[in-house]
Amino acid sequence: MPINIPDRLPATQVLTGENIFVMGEERAMAQNIRPLKVLLLNLMPKKIETEIQILRMLSNTPLQVDVDLLRIDNRPSKNTPEAHLNAFYRTFEEVEQQNYDGMIITGAPLGLVEWNDVVFWDRMKTIIDWANQHVTSTMYLCWAAHAALYTLYGIDRKIRKEKYSGVFAHQVLFQNHPLMRGFDDVFWVPHSRYAEINAEEVEAKTSLQILAASPETGVHLVASNDGRQLFVTGHPEYDPDTLHNEYIRDCDAGLAPVLPENYYRDDNPNNEPLVRWRSHGNLLFANWLNYFVYQTTPYDLSQLNPVALASKLS
Numbered sequence: 001m002p003i004n005i006p007d008r009l010p011a012t013q014v015l016t017g018e019n020i021f022v023m024g025e026e027r028a029m030a031q032n033i034r035p036l037k038v039l040l041l042n043l044m045p046k047k048i049e050t051e052i053q054i055l056r057m058l059s060n061t062p063l064q065v066d067v068d069l070l071r072i073d074n075r076p077s078k079n080t081p082e083a084h085l086n087a088f089y090r091t092f093e094e095v096e097q098q099n100y101d102g103m104i105i106t107g108a109p110l111g112l113v114e115w116n117d118v119v120f121w122d123r124m125k126t127i128i129d130w131a132n133q134h135v136t137s138t139m140y141l142c143w144a145a146h147a148a149l150y151t152l153y154g155i156d157r158k159i160r161k162e163k164y165s166g167v168f169a170h171q172v173l174f175q176n177h178p179l180m181r182g183f184d185d186v187f188w189v190p191h192s193r194y195a196e197i198n199a200e201e202v203e204a205k206t207s208l209q210i211l212a213a214s215p216e217t218g219v220h221l222v223a224s225n226d227g228r229q230l231f232v233t234g235h236p237e238y239d240p241d242t243l244h245n246e247y248i249r250d251c252d253a254g255l256a257p258v259l260p261e262n263y264y265r266d267d268n269p270n271n272e273p274l275v276r277w278r279s280h281g282n283l284l285f286a287n288w289l290n291y292f293v294y295q296t297t298p299y300d301l302s303q304l305n306p307v308a309l310a311s312k313l314s
């Protein structure tokens with residue numbers, strides 16, 4: 001079923017062209033069911049590209065989903081026109097008094113930036129704590145997963161000398177977990193990060209559940225027992241060419257990046273990538289929206305009670 005987004009958002013035209021059912025504002029008003037409210041905090045440099053990726057993933061559901069876009073602060077973006085942000089993004093001040101059924105916080109190219117050197121670090125910690133009180137379930141992607149694991153559980157990332165870049169095989173470690181419903185024993189995910197999380201530290205310090213990991217790139221999916229937090233260290237939402245564009249960007253920046261692994265056909269960067277992650281990317285977002293959001297969120301969002309939610313799912 002549809003995502004309900006502004007008719008003029010670039011994603012509306014792109015996703016409609018892909019025959020993905022995007023419900024316009026008028027049609028959405030005619031439906032007599034409560035849509036899910038999802039907040040997307042977009043920290044990625046190519047924000048419009050990321051909007052399209054995440055909205056495509058959220059559209060693969062029978063539920064009606066109203067998506068609000070959130071900017072981290074009022075600084076102008078280096079890579080996204082201010083007019084776009086002003087037209088489609090809310091500020092935190094505009095949403096902080098509201099509750100949401102779901103929230104997604106994207107990655108950011110800040111793996112080599114110390115936490116306290118991230119310009120918006122204080123605001124990021126504020127929003128992570130706010131989500132715990134105002135959102136039924138939050139999905140943290142890549143850099144946001146590292147930031148939230150550090151903020152909420154004191155699990156600090158380890159920074160590698162070489163970036164994980166490529167598409168890697170993962171194993172399901174928690175077979176009957178609802179989030180893993182329909183997953184194959186082995187599934188593929190893009191990764192593009194310097195930071196990694198230590199599985200032993202997660203297991204020793206927290207009651208978090210490691211749901212899936214890769215022999216090459218380690219921890220990928222970590223969930224709180226109550227389903228209110230999902231930490232995703234990979235990029236299941238990535239387009240076919242996202243890793244390629246990052247690789248070319250880093251080559252042009254003189255960073256001599258490694259060739260993305262298991263990505264280009266015959267490992268030749270002149271060839272198209274072989275996409276082996278799309279199905280499980282869609283499945284992850286659909287399972288999250290179904291089991292962590294829709295089946296646990298209160299009908300009356302004003303009654304969102306973090307304590308009651310925690311008991312409901314754990």
Ligand SMILES: CC(C)(COP(=O)(O)OP(=O)(O)OC[C@H]1O[C@@H](n2cnc3c(N)ncnc32)[C@H](O)[C@@H]1OP(=O)(O)O)[C@@H](O)C(=O)NCCC(=O)NCCSC(=O)CCC(=O)O
Binds near residue numbers: 046079110117143253
């Ligand atoms: C990643 C790139 C190549 C991006 O270069 P660009 O020319 O696009 O712009 P940039 O200004 O360098 O940064 C891109 C976005 O990050 C924001 N940005 C930059 N420095 C920041 C800081 N200290 N605090 C907060 N935001 C910051 C910019 O405002 C911009 O977002 P707005 O457009 O919104 O303003 C660069 O930062 C770089 O070369 N970094 C070193 C290599 C690297 O770290 N690559 C990414 C690794 S992958 C990664 O970091 C994932 C996480 C992980 O590894 O753990």
Ligand SMILES: N[C@@H](CCO)C(=O)O
Binds near residue numbers: 110143193246
């Ligand atoms: N991996 C991305 C940042 C988000 O993970 C990049 O290289 O820009």
